[in-house]
Amino acid sequence: QSALTQPASVSGSPGQSITITCAGTSSDIGDYDYVSWYQQHPGKAPKLIIYDVNDRPSGVSNRFSGSKSGNTASLTISGLQAEDEADYYCSAYTISSTSVIFGGGTKLTVL
Amino acid sequence: EVQVVESGGGLIQPGESLRLSCAVSGFTISSNYMIWVRQVPGKGLEWVSHVYYSGGTDYSDSVKGRFTISRDTAKNTVYLQMNSLRAEDTAVYYCARGGSSWSIDYWGQGTLVTVSS
Numbered sequence: 001q002s003a004l005t006q007p008a009s010v011s012g013s014p015g016q017s018i019t020i021t022c023a024g025t026s027s028d029i030g031d032y033d034y035v036s037w038y039q040q041h042p043g044k045a046p047k048l049i050i051y052d053v054n055d056r057p058s059g060v061s062n063r064f065s066g067s068k069s070g071n072t073a074s075l076t077i078s079g080l081q082a083e084d085e086a087d088y089y090c091s092a093y094t095i096s097s098t099s100v101i102f103g104g105g106t107k108l109t110v111l
Numbered sequence: 112e113v114q115v116v117e118s119g120g121g122l123i124q125p126g127e128s129l130r131l132s133c134a135v136s137g138f139t140i141s142s143n144y145m146i147w148v149r150q151v152p153g154k155g156l157e158w159v160s161h162v163y164y165s166g167g168t169d170y171s172d173s174v175k176g177r178f179t180i181s182r183d184t185a186k187n188t189v190y191l192q193m194n195s196l197r198a199e200d201t202a203v204y205y206c207a208r209g210g211s212s213w214s215i216d217y218w219g220q221g222t223l224v225t226v227s228s
Contacts, residue, residue, distance in 0.1 A: 102158065
């Protein structure tokens with residue numbers, strides 16, 4: 001099962017909004033709303049920031065939002081802050097292996 | 112407070128075996144599905160294995176037949192027995208809890224496994 005496709009890097013200035021895409025197939029993102037997003041700072045474990053395409057766990061800023069269209073999911077971060085600089089990973093349930101696949105990760109740089 | 116703490120990583124030679132442990136507090140593993148995810152340093156995340164609350168298990172193709180996930184509900188601990196280790200198994204191994212709809216809501220800090228001669 002191939003990984004989901006994310007851009008290697010994105011950047012933005014403080015206060016701006018950025019969007020990270022996550023492309024899958026009809027066997028994963030396209031057929032199920034089981035898309036999650038994780039934030040990972042260097043040397044730390046990933047942290048869940050979005051689940052079920054667009055739900056946020058308690059305590060996660062509402063500057064983070066998710067969406068899905070067809071086989072592609074997106075994470076939008078609004079009002080960029082310095083602490084948002086991190087790696088971001090998408091994941092999705094896949095019927096191909098009845099488990100989870102991840103995207104390759106996107107490095108967000110806050111300029 | 113939820114805590115997920117992995118242990119057992121280290122430097123090991125190709126072909127040898129290693130068992131990772133994941134001690135959990137703050138929730139019972141028998142009521143949740145538990146996952147092992149690995150990450151090659153500087154690279155992305157890879158799902159390795161999981162055990163359902165029912166006790167059923169599943170593995171990625173890359174480890175099937177070599178790794179075994181198990182749990183001791185009395186100790187609230189999950190294990191990953193890794194046999195016939197290869198250089199490409201070198202990674203940080205995270206133990207985590209499956210949350211809503213195949214998300215992963217609690218992660219351990221990870222334990223590094225290095226397979227090298």
